[in-house]
Amino acid sequence: MSLLWDMVKAFLVGGAICAVVQIFIDKTALTPARILVCLVTLGVVLGAIGVYKPFIDFAGCGASVPLTGFGATLAEGVRKAVDERGLIGALTGGLAGSAGGIAAAIFFGYFFALVFRSKPRD
């Protein structure tokens, strides 16, 4: 069954990426913010040199949902925009390609931040 196989691939690949990053969390002093920045930049680089797209073709959401996929989306958007509009595409393509995710994070984040109260942490 292809759906099951797709989900297994996504599970294994996405899980593997997370497990590798966990090594950096445990063994280095990198803060979560730095890790996220590294992942998104790595994703742009991998997307730029063309290795991330085949990776997404294979693993689907296992490759696109981790933040490296977000970076690859930026690179992909830029490439498309440069193809269509020339140099100005370098400025317009990235955010256009990832606009949905960013706007959703801002909108839902704002909305739920108003609705809920912060929970005390132990």
Added chain:
Amino acid sequence: MNVDKQTYKKYVASRAPASPLVKDMFLAFVTGGAICAFAEGLYNFYLFIKIEEETVRTLVPVTIVFLASLSTGLGVFDSLAKFAGAGTLVPITGFSNAVISPALDDKSEGLVMGVGAKMFTISGPVIVYGVISSVIYGVIYWLMGVLL
């Protein structure tokens, strides 16, 4: 007591509990894998109900971001993140959580400088570095097209 920085660092390292790397990696693998597998299922579901693939590609991260924001608001996300580690940080859920968490915590500072500004304390750098590297790539890509 007079200790220099190095000695203190060593002391802290020796007293800190050894982080069980294998267990942490396993938990990150399972939770991160589960989030990605769920996203994949969602992707196929959206395609199944005849939504265009181009739209689905945006709709899936949007749905995940919605769920991550909601569960952060409910306080569920943090309890999960505590043991999931990279498992919830690395998927887009981590980005989403990074947007809403500081906004929730500093709500008391007001809607503009509290919620509005604090949303970007962690996610801001992510967007900044993502955009900068993608612009650099775009310029290189354009130059290659012009010169080659």
